Amino acid sequence: MSHGPLPRILLAALLLGMLATPVLLKHLAARNAPARSDVDRTAALTRYGFYLEEVAKATGLDFRHEAPTLDPQLDHIMALVASMGAAVSIVDFDRDGWQDLYVTNSREGSQNRLYHNQRNGTFRDVAPDMGVADVNQVGTGVSMGAVWGDYDNDGYEDLFLYKWGRPELFRNNEGRSFTRVTDRARLPRWLNANTAIWFDYDRDGRLDLFVGGYYPEHVNLWRLTTTRIMPNSFEYADNGGSKYLLRNLGNGSFEDVTEKVGINSRRWALAAGAADLRGTGYPDLFIANDYGVSELYFNEAGQRFREVGKPTGVGFAPKSGMNAAFGDILNQGRLAIYVTNISEEGVLIQGNNLWVPREGTSGDALRYDNLAREMGVELGGWSFGAQFGDLNNDGAPDLYLANGYVSADKRRSYWYDFSKVAGGTSTIIGDAKNWPPLGGRSLSGYQQKRVWLNDGAGRFIEVAQLVGATDTYDGRAVALADLWNRGVLDVVVANQKGPLLLYRNTVAPSHQWVAFELEGTRSNRSAIGAQLRLFWNGQQQLQEVSGGSGFCAQNQRRLHFGLGKNPTVEKAVIRWPSGAVQTLVRPEPGRVHQVKEPA
Amino acid sequence: MNSETSPPPVPSPSAVTTPAAVRSRRFRIDDRYLAPLLITFILLGGQLSFGLLESTPKTALAIIAAILTELVLVRLYAGQWPHLASSYISGISVGILVRSPAVWPYALCSMISITSKHVIRVRGRHLWNPSNFGVCAMLFLAYDTVAGLSIQWGNNLWPVMVIWLLGSIIIWRVRRFHITLTYVVSFMLFAFLRSWITGHPWQAEVAPITGPMYQLFVFFMITDPKTTVQPRWAQMVVAVAVAFVEMLLRLSQVVYAPFYALFLVGPAANLIEIWWTSRAAAGRAMPGSG
Numbered sequence: 070m071s072h073g074p075l076p077r078i079l080l081a082a083l084l085l086g087m088l089a090t091p092v093l094l095k096h097l098a099a100r101n102a103p104a105r106s107d108v109d110r111t112a113a114l115t116r117y118g119f120y121l122e123e124v125a126k127a128t129g130l131d132f133r134h135e136a137p138t139l140d141p142q143l144d145h146i147m148a149l150v151a152s153m154g155a156a157v158s159i160v161d162f163d164r165d166g167w168q169d170l171y172v173t174n175s176r177e178g179s180q181n182r183l184y185h186n187q188r189n190g191t192f193r194d195v196a197p198d199m200g201v202a203d204v205n206q207v208g209t210g211v212s213m214g215a216v217w218g219d220y221d222n223d224g225y226e227d228l229f230l231y232k233w234g235r236p237e238l239f240r241n242n243e244g245r246s247f248t249r250v251t252d253r254a255r256l257p258r259w260l261n262a263n264t265a266i267w268f269d270y271d272r273d274g275r276l277d278l279f280v281g282g283y284y285p286e287h288v289n290l291w292r293l294t295t296t297r298i299m300p301n302s303f304e305y306a307d308n309g310g311s312k313y314l315l316r317n318l319g320n321g322s323f324e325d326v327t328e329k330v331g332i333n334s335r336r337w338a339l340a341a342g343a344a345d346l347r348g349t350g351y352p353d354l355f356i357a358n359d360y361g362v363s364e365l366y367f368n369e370a371g372q373r374f375r376e377v378g379k380p381t382g383v384g385f386a387p388k389s390g391m392n393a394a395f396g397d398i399l400n401q402g403r404l405a406i407y408v409t410n411i412s413e414e415g416v417l418i419q420g421n422n423l424w425v426p427r428e429g430t431s432g433d434a435l436r437y438d439n440l441a442r443e444m445g446v447e448l449g450g451w452s453f454g455a456q457f458g459d460l461n462n463d464g465a466p467d468l469y470l471a472n473g474y475v476s477a478d479k480r481r482s483y484w485y486d487f488s489k490v491a492g493g494t495s496t497i498i499g500d501a502k503n504w505p506p507l508g509g510r511s512l513s514g515y516q517q518k519r520v521w522l523n524d525g526a527g528r529f530i531e532v533a534q535l536v537g538a539t540d541t542y543d544g545r546a547v548a549l550a551d552l553w554n555r556g557v558l559d560v561v562v563a564n565q566k567g568p569l570l571l572y573r574n575t576v577a578p579s580h581q582w583v584a585f586e587l588e589g590t591r592s593n594r595s596a597i598g599a600q601l602r603l604f605w606n607g608q609q610q611l612q613e614v615s616g617g618s619g620f621c622a623q624n625q626r627r628l629h630f631g632l633g634k635n636p637t638v639e640k641a642v643i644r645w646p647s648g649a650v651q652t653l654v655r656p657e658p659g660r661v662h663q664v665k666e667p668a
Numbered sequence: 669m670n671s672e673t674s675p676p677p678v679p680s681p682s683a684v685t686t687p688a689a690v691r692s693r694r695f696r697i698d699d700r701y702l703a704p705l706l707i708t709f710i711l712l713g714g715q716l717s718f719g720l721l722e723s724t725p726k727t728a729l730a731i732i733a734a735i736l737t738e739l740v741l742v743r744l745y746a747g748q749w750p751h752l753a754s755s756y757i758s759g760i761s762v763g764i765l766v767r768s769p770a771v772w773p774y775a776l777c778s779m780i781s782i783t784s785k786h787v788i789r790v791r792g793r794h795l796w797n798p799s800n801f802g803v804c805a806m807l808f809l810a811y812d813t814v815a816g817l818s819i820q821w822g823n824n825l826w827p828v829m830v831i832w833l834l835g836s837i838i839i840w841r842v843r844r845f846h847i848t849l850t851y852v853v854s855f856m857l858f859a860f861l862r863s864w865i866t867g868h869p870w871q872a873e874v875a876p877i878t879g880p881m882y883q884l885f886v887f888f889m890i891t892d893p894k895t896t897v898q899p900r901w902a903q904m905v906v907a908v909a910v911a912f913v914e915m916l917l918r919l920s921q922v923v924y925a926p927f928y929a930l931f932l933v934g935p936a937a938n939l940i941e942i943w944w945t946s947r948a949a950a951g952r953a954m955p956g957s958g
Binding site: 076077080081083084087088090091092094095386414415416417418419420441442447448482484485486488489490492493494495496497498500502503504505506 | 723741744745767768769770772773776779780783784786787788805806807809810811812813814815825828866868869871872873874875876878879881918921922923
């Protein structure tokens, strides 16, 4: 090594420059971010094309989620374990053309709510009258979420309720009441599930159910026989709940075909989504798992499911998957998958995943790249539910994200203790008694939400504070729906131990839209799995009717497309689950098109 | 073990060379390659069995960046081609220890690690273990993008045991096992002390040492010959001191306590030794000194 002063000075300057690089990058990123200021609605409308206004109380949504109290052996970490259960799903249960809300509660003895849309800007809870409120009785477990689907093809959406406890199925009596049909349906007797979706995996015209277990099903969280109930690894856990694929037999009962179709996972599932990712006509199944890798199952003609997480790229790096949502983010007619994880500055930077289909790959050779960082939707704190939807009707799907885990004492954090035990071997991490007491501390609490606006060219810009999404509750489920038939997507957020929030959306009038409500005839009547490609202004966007997406949530079944200014709509091509293809020529913007599958 | 700057000390060759000794030496692995072999084994084992790495290309980038930086700096400033074992270890340590969804931290951390050992020197000795310096710099300065390795070896104990066993054998062979053992024993004792102080389960306090992060730490960082003091007893004292400072940091709920403890204690110990050695040398050089 030369010891002359100049080379040494140069070398020292080089090192200083390197050390300064992260600081400079942070500074540059902060400069490029939109300036933070109070919500200025006029400016937001001009600049971003929309703003949100929280109106839950004013509209009659007076709900506050309550968490369960589990076995006393979990007292020291109760808030960590009893940290889910706030869920929301959208349904038009009485087919009056106005979207209603079903909201779950999780305290033993608490009541769920079915908010009926009064068509005058308000909602009224009709759950007790309809028989879907008192579903958290002591001894039966508590609600974690709900999904709606017309399993008996009578034209009315039925309710499947998944719980830490006994799952329930309620048949919709033409929008007038609900009948509990759980026993006849032959559902599993006890689950600790945090995700379920309706989908017709074998395309027989009847909706089937996928249910993903979190804690193992033999665990009764109120009567523990052991404290060894925790994941046996922070990143590779395989001691979670079973998965269930329940095939609809068409006579009101379901057959457990999980093993038969090749699904055999005991990962800790938190979110599932189904969509036809390969153009086979059959819905593939994506599962976001906590404490491990995500799983992607290719549907082989409704006979088998083949797990392809690793070969497709989505199941390689283990994280803390908590969300599965599909969106055609580049308007290329292909669905990307958004999975949320944990990011906490200075401790754990998993980053969320945006799995975008790789150019030139398709069919069985389909590959995904995680472009979350490149597209700007990577860091969302302790992220939970997220949904794609065109919030400003500019023609590109945006992304709304809820986050925050445990908000307690603002000044004291549990992160150090959490990281300590998370690094332990299975014997240590797997036993709840080894976890240090939470002691009123927060764990990634009081987090700011993310509203990412898609610029249509591959970048998302974060504007939550600027457009009015300013709450810091512990967000769980997000659902999007046009609640007042105005041609805009409103946002409903269910918060753990917090109020249900409704962000009423106001969109610049120059941004146009079109929507489609599909009804199957040969296909399942809910049309879940139907794909609609809208062609306008020389571009296309693909959407698929979903039987549950995000985290413990379900958007409206209606497909909503923003069109931007002065659109020229060419056509809408619908591929029904039956395989039938229907083309609507030049569908008129500014209205909801009711489309029935050709017989 | 070892130094990311230089491979571990090679034992002196035997004074007597017999044919058997020659044959034996022919099949003996050069000690300079033991550390790279061990860390490569850890990397491959972890990756093939559990997908340990954030991503293979990122780890490759860290290794390449470390090697290139070493090549360029040593060639430019010393006019030599360096032995690359140490920079390879630095790169691979960075590739495993740094967790970031971004790509640039992997390259930058390696470059900082290697450059630091050429810049921050006192009397020809560098003070910090290079990857310890690099990783600490990133954790401190790029906390919004970078975290440390928190992953486990799957959910079984046996890979941990294999790594500990193999690592111990190798570290024994390069005569630095006493440092590792002293640190591990100290950590365990301090873990129980922390448990007593905080009232938290002792299992939670012991938990961190079962992870790969600690295996890299005890085999590759605290044993680095170039950044540890020379006397055997002093090395053990420093190991205890690192564990002690780590305990203090842990009681203050610092997540990356071991890295920061070594960052603080290692250079301090080196400076004391440099001062002590130069003082003694000066004393010897004085006429009439005994």
